[in-house]
Amino acid sequence: MENGDPTIPLIQRVVAVLWPSFLTAGLATIIVFTIYDPQIVFSCVGGPEINRLGAYTIGFFFFWAINALACAMSMYFCKPCSRVSGSVS
Amino acid sequence: MNDQPANQANEGQDDAVERSLYAKREKIYAREVHGIYARLRVLAVLVLLGAYYGVPWLTWDGRQAVLLDLPNRQFQLFGITFWPQDFFYLAALLIIAALSLFFFTALAGRLWCGYACPQTVWTEVFMWIERKIEGDRPKQMKLDKMPLSARKFAIKGGKHAAWILFSLYTGFTFVGYFTPIHDLAARVVTLELGPWETFWILFYSFATYGNAGWMREQVCIYMCPYARFQSAMFDKDTLIISYDDDRGEPRGGRKRSVNPAEVGLGDCIDCSLCVQVCPTGIDIRDGLQFECIGCAACVDVCDEVMDKMGYPKGLVRYTTEHSVHAEKTHVLRPRVFVYATLLSVLVGALVVSIAGRVPLEVDVIRDRLALYKETNEGLIENTYNVKVVNKDQIPHRYRLSASGLEGLELINTMGEFAVESGRVLEVPVRLRIDPVNIDRASSKVAFEVVALDNPDIVHVEPARFLGPVLR
Numbered sequence: 001m002e003n004g005d006p007t008i009p010l011i012q013r014v015v016a017v018l019w020p021s022f023l024t025a026g027l028a029t030i031i032v033f034t035i036y037d038p039q040i041v042f043s044c045v046g047g048p049e050i051n052r053l054g055a056y057t058i059g060f061f062f063f064w065a066i067n068a069l070a071c072a073m074s075m076y077f078c079k080p081c082s083r084v085s086g087s088v089s
Numbered sequence: 090m091n092d093q094p095a096n097q098a099n100e101g102q103d104d105a106v107e108r109s110l111y112a113k114r115e116k117i118y119a120r121e122v123h124g125i126y127a128r129l130r131v132l133a134v135l136v137l138l139g140a141y142y143g144v145p146w147l148t149w150d151g152r153q154a155v156l157l158d159l160p161n162r163q164f165q166l167f168g169i170t171f172w173p174q175d176f177f178y179l180a181a182l183l184i185i186a187a188l189s190l191f192f193f194t195a196l197a198g199r200l201w202c203g204y205a206c207p208q209t210v211w212t213e214v215f216m217w218i219e220r221k222i223e224g225d226r227p228k229q230m231k232l233d234k235m236p237l238s239a240r241k242f243a244i245k246g247g248k249h250a251a252w253i254l255f256s257l258y259t260g261f262t263f264v265g266y267f268t269p270i271h272d273l274a275a276r277v278v279t280l281e282l283g284p285w286e287t288f289w290i291l292f293y294s295f296a297t298y299g300n301a302g303w304m305r306e307q308v309c310i311y312m313c314p315y316a317r318f319q320s321a322m323f324d325k326d327t328l329i330i331s332y333d334d335d336r337g338e339p340r341g342g343r344k345r346s347v348n349p350a351e352v353g354l355g356d357c358i359d360c361s362l363c364v365q366v367c368p369t370g371i372d373i374r375d376g377l378q379f380e381c382i383g384c385a386a387c388v389d390v391c392d393e394v395m396d397k398m399g400y401p402k403g404l405v406r407y408t409t410e411h412s413v414h415a416e417k418t419h420v421l422r423p424r425v426f427v428y429a430t431l432l433s434v435l436v437g438a439l440v441v442s443i444a445g446r447v448p449l450e451v452d453v454i455r456d457r458l459a460l461y462k463e464t465n466e467g468l469i470e471n472t473y474n475v476k477v478v479n480k481d482q483i484p485h486r487y488r489l490s491a492s493g494l495e496g497l498e499l500i501n502t503m504g505e506f507a508v509e510s511g512r513v514l515e516v517p518v519r520l521r522i523d524p525v526n527i528d529r530a531s532s533k534v535a536f537e538v539v540a541l542d543n544p545d546i547v548h549v550e551p552a553r554f555l556g557p558v559l560r
Contacts, residue, residue, distance in 0.1 A: 012311065019312050034176045037162060052160045053268070053285040 017075060021067030028063040029056065116233070117306060117370040119216065120226040120362070124389025126203075133204040134213050142258075145265040152482075159267050163511060169443070172480050172511065174450055181439050188435065190315070192428035194322040196420070198329050199383035202316070208308050209382065211259075211301035212368070215252060222248045226365065252302045253294070260294030306369040310380050320379065325410040326419050330383055332363075332374045332405045333413065340374070345398055356400050363387035363405055373405055448481035451538050451550040460555045468521050469556040475516040477538055479508040485540040489516060493534035494554065496526045505541065520554055527556045 008016075038055035050058070147154035149168050156165040164171040171178060193200050202209060223229045223244055235241050264286055265273050276282050282290070300308055309316050323329075337357035343349060349356060357374070364372050366386040371378050373387045391405040409418045456472035464470055479485055486507045491499040500519040508514045520534065534554045540546035 015311065023314070030179070034173045034179070037173075051283070051285070052162070053283070053289075056159055057285050057288065 013075060017068055017071040021064055021071045024067045025060055025063035028067070029060045032063075033059060117368065118226045118229050118365075119368045119386070120365040120390075121220060122366045122386045122389045124392060126385035126389050130204050130209075130213065130384065134210050137205060137207075137210050138214065142262050145262060145270040150482075153269050153271075155266065156269060157267050158269075161511070168482075169446070170448070170480060170482050170511070172478070174478060174480070178439065178443065181435065185432065185435050185439065188428060188432045191322055192425070192432055194319055195324070195327060195424050195428055198323070198327050199319060199381070200328075202309065202382035203384040206382075208300060208305075208313070209384065211297060212305050214255065215301040218251050218255065219248055222251060249302075252298055256294040256298040256302075257290065259297045260290040260292070263293040264289050306380070306382075309369060309382050316379060316382075322424075324422075324424070325416075326422055328407055328409060329377055330373060330381060330385055330388060330405065331377065331408050331410075331413050332357075333403070333408075334374075337374065337404050356395070356398075356404050358394065358398060360394055362390045362394060366390045377410075447546055447548060448479070449485075449487075449538065449540065449546050449548045450476075450478035450480060451536065451548045452476040452478075453536055453550050453552040455553065455555075461557070464521070467524070469524050469527065470519050470521045471554050471556075472517070472519050473536075473552065475518055475536055475538070475550075476513055477506075477508055477516060478513045479510055481546070482510050484509045485542060485546065487538050487540055489518065490537050490539075491518075491520055491534055492537065494522055494526055494532055497522050497534065497554075522554070522556070524556060527554070528558075530558050531555050 033056060037052075038059045039050070039052045042050055042055050042058070144155050145153065149165075152165055152168075154165070154167050158165060162173055164175075190201060219229070223232055232241060232244060261273070261277065262270075267289075268286060273282075273286065276286075304312075333356075336355060338355045339353065340357035340359040341354045342359055343352060343354055363374070364370070366389075367373070368384060368386065369380040369382060371380045373381065385407065387405050388407065392402040395402050395404055411418045452475070454474045454476065456474070459472070462470040462472070475489060477487060477489075484507055486505055488505050489499070489501055491497055498521045500521060501516065503516055506514060506516060532554045533551060535549050535551050537547065537549045539548075
């Protein structure tokens with residue numbers, strides 16, 4: 001992985017992906033699940049019977065994963081384009 | 090390899106450099122500090138943690154006073170029940186919290202970081218536990234340098250056991266905000282916790298243990314968004330902690346009996362205590378740094394040193410950039426007024442709207458199939474679904490009526506109806522009128538729902554009545 005600024009340690013980049021996504025997942029959980037009941041959402045997609053606390057939990061980790069994906073892609077696209085073509089030649 | 094002493098010194102240094110989550114960092118052993126700001130922080134810790142651990146146990150009208158009841162999708166706050174429909178209040182509260190942070194930051198710098206941030210508060214407790222078990226700063230450093238022995242293992246193990254116990258109780262309390270805590274406590278004792286409750290207790294405990302035990306200042310430096318953007322709210326009149334360069338420099342050691350002016354020294358005796366007490370490991374004498382969380386430990390310790398030396402206090406002190414440069418400090422300035430005005434308007438609006446909050450919500454949905462219907466008698470009829478939400482903690486019976494047009498007749502086959510606490514009832518109704526009483530295609534009408542046992546619980550919801558245009 002040569003993503004991003006090589007002077008930033010790998011572990012800091014890992015946290016740069018996991019930590020902001022954690023914060024926004026909390027926000028998304030509050031907003032989305034205030035509007036939609038997570039239990040109903042889960043039964044709509046044919047999930048197994050689950051209590052509401054479980055539905056909130058799975059929802060939170062789902063948001064965390066999705067947001068982490070976005071953060072990881074941002075990090076990936078931060079890679080300078082010149083280096084991409086350089087690695088091809 | 091043949092240079093044995095140098096090699097040993099290197100190893101010692103490597104031991105001290107702890108492999109941390111971010112980079113190799115020097116482990117920070119913050120020295121204990123006594124003084125006015127340390128006492129203030131202990132007071133803040135006691136009040137805030139007392140509130141955190143105590144509030145879930147409070148009862149109000151026989152219910153848990155503060156319960157964010159996710160399983161039932163309702164928040165109980167001191168006798169008021171908030172439903173998902175009350176999201177507005179939550180949003181307003183979050184905006185108010187953010188604005189307060191801006192306001193206090195502009196006025197007093199990182200007051201939040203130094204005294205109220207959960208990271209600071211829990212770290213303070215964890216460091217207290219550490220000191221009780223491992224001893225003060227020199228003892229902690231000596232212990233870490235020691236090779237592993239039964240004694241070291243026992244001390245370290247004891248510390249982590251105490252940390253973990255405290256973290257577990259913290260995690261338990263956290264879950265107690267979301268499910269009734271008395272019931273939760275009983276089920277902890279009988280080992281009947283649900284899988285999700287167990288998960289969240291462990292997850293939150295782990296976060297507490299990791300953040301306050303291991304991460305500490307790194308959370309502030311690397312993870313805290315506020316630490317990065319708070320400088321945007323700073324100006325030259327913001328309260329900061331600053332070292333008085335003019336007075337302190339040139340720094341240097343001297344005997345107490347020596348008059349610094351005679352040997353060409355400033356007031357700083359270069360004892361490095363301000364560095365030793367700093368929880369983020371910076372040297373305040375290097376100027377304002379974003380790592381500084383404004384805890385004032387350096388102020389306390391330097392004042393103590395100045396006292397011992399017989400110099401005036403305040404070589405390191407709470408001050409403003411203007412004041413350091415001998416200019417006038419303006420406490421009341423435009424940005425403070427703007428934040429204060431916004432804040433008081435929002436808080437006022439929130440208080441007024443919560444005070445006047447009626448625990449009843451009514452939605453009127455028109456029948457989508459037909460605009461209107463003409464009966465055999467030639468009357469015009471509209472069909473509606475009236476949704477009644479009882480947001481109170483007790484069930485109520487309600488009466489529905491309609492008004493707005495002369496001769497308007499309400500046909501409600503359900504009559505008076507009861508709605509359980511927190512439930513929604515849909516009441517299908519029709520409005521009927523003689524067409525001579527309407528003079529336009531769309532007229533304003535209103536549905537009124539009132540609780541029979543309490544006329545203050547009333548809601549008037551406007552709606553449209555459609556009909557043919559005769560005139």
